[in-house]
Amino acid sequence: REYAYPDTLVVFPQIYPLEELGLPAKEPFGAIRVRRSLFTDPIKTQGIRDYQPGDRFRDVHWKATAVRGALQTKVYEPSTGMSIAIFLNVATMPQHWMGFHPDVLERAVSVAGSIANYGSQQNWGVGLYANGSVPNSDQPIRVPPGRAPEQLGHVLEALAAVTEFATGSIERMLLRESPALPWVSTIVLVTAVVTEEIMVSLIRLKQAGRRVVLLSLAKDAPPKGVGNILTYHIPASTPAFQKEVHGRTATEAALSNIPTPEPVKIEFE
Template identity: 45%
Template sequence: MFLRDSWLPLGIVLVVGGVLAALSPAVALGVFVLLAGGLAKAWAARSLEHVELERYLPESRAFAGEELRLTYRLTNKKLIPVPRIEMRDHLPVLLSPEELHLPPSSSPDSTLYTHSTHLGWYERASWSLDLPCPERGYYRLGPARLRSGDGFGIFSDEREEQQMDGIVVYPRTVAMADLGLPAARPLGEIRGKERIFEDPMRFAGLRDYEPGDSLRRIDWKATARRGELQSRVYEPSSTHHIIVALNVDTMEHPWQGYIPELLESSIVVAASIARWAYENRQAVGVLANGSLPDSDRPIAISPGRAPDQLPRLLEALGGIAPMTTEPLAALLERESHRLPLGSTLAVVSALMLEPLAAVLRRLKEEGQQVSVLSMVDEDWGELLGDVPVQRIRYDASKTEMVT
């Protein structure tokens, strides 16, 4: 704009020329240009001072298929009014309202949402959007930029807001019947609701080894001291433990990529089993050889029944990335010593390779209850031996959730 770039030299020329030519109107005009330009520049420079932008999300968690209300609040905390202010924010593509037809932004997988308004002194403006949540995942909102200026439209100023917000969309959960599993015992007969279990975290003493004792129960140091096999005895616990182990691998080799439909169906099954276990008063945890965004660690949540346990599990399954951190066999091998004795390991997988099958066979021999939930039409009997396998037939087109 001409005035923005030339107001200062123009004003000086008018004043100096008017003085030399003894033209008072030129001097007056030059003074006016200098005063107006200086005022406009100072106004623009302070236009964003004490202006605050806030994103307000009553809930930052939702199930797939729901909507979240996002509210923006712009507050001017000064005497100087802001005659024009524009906010530009980055929204995830999948969470962008279709009716707005937002253009793509420079950031990958995001759109650019723009809103303009004005603010008087000490005034607040607010407006809302309904964000669709069609698919599970972890989504980031931001960063936003504010652009304002003087009341004459000559100068402008910009500022990037550092605040980033996150939204977690939980995976869908479905009833056991929709997975082709019996509602009462989807994982087979679970011991523990009729009898007392031992808590391996509460050591009670030693006794002589008895045939049928798990090798994990044997105390080898005490055996060496006494010259006879000694088995550990633990204090009782009435809570049964279920660990849902999700295999994120859908292809044999990482470089082959993954099959989205199989992975998403597997996550729905894992989330549904976890919800069923929690609602049936079981201590439930999750293992998965995938990671959350900005993390390179596999997911390992110990079994529990705390009020926030189910949201923790669903959040982890909702945010899990499609690429694996390591084979599930390696994760189970490392975490197996932490599994409570007699617990149920529910393995949800679309791929069964010998290393994983070997770990599952060993865990079953050591006294764990192992149940494999297969997502594909393949015969794994030869690989798994006497480890039970159930074929899951889940139609990914179903959108009805358990509520």
């Protein structure tokens, strides 16, 4: 008998230390260490209580209100820790019909992977959202934030599947996915193009109380201070992109922390 066992080679993105990307070694995404009980998670409800002046209208539990005949407000569970949601814009040109820059996209993927690796090292929940499509599908890439030991592997596998074909605009994806994220999540956008539409979306998220960070790989540095958004510029001349040996070392260190599945034993009769 002959048995065919197709193999799939997954090429993970190169991982860099954040300092080599020009980010500060301490609190690169701002002062985000807070007491766990300070915030609540808007997607985890633990009960209800009577409405109180000052409660948000969107937190009203309408079914319970109808049953009890008085306004009831949802009570959310305290947040269980910090998390980081990485949004990757696969577009490298302002318009899709203008083509794309493969080298720029590769650097953007590596930056996203490096951030995920950093978050994993900090024991944060790490998630990835990209407006590129899942292989053999028209669905965008979504890896919700998680802290499982294999989470970094899931994120890197998703990044390995990224192509230049965008399923939609990153600004729409930001606004669509952000409501489902834990409230203490830091939203980090990695993009090679910074358009007015993108900035408007980031400002809206910031004004809504979200923690927002912009990492631009564009040739020109984006204006700082717009909407009070923490912004970094990571051009092609960044030291990390000039040190291939250091990058490989960081990549190997990251991969060594990803659990390896046990080999499957196959017996033939």
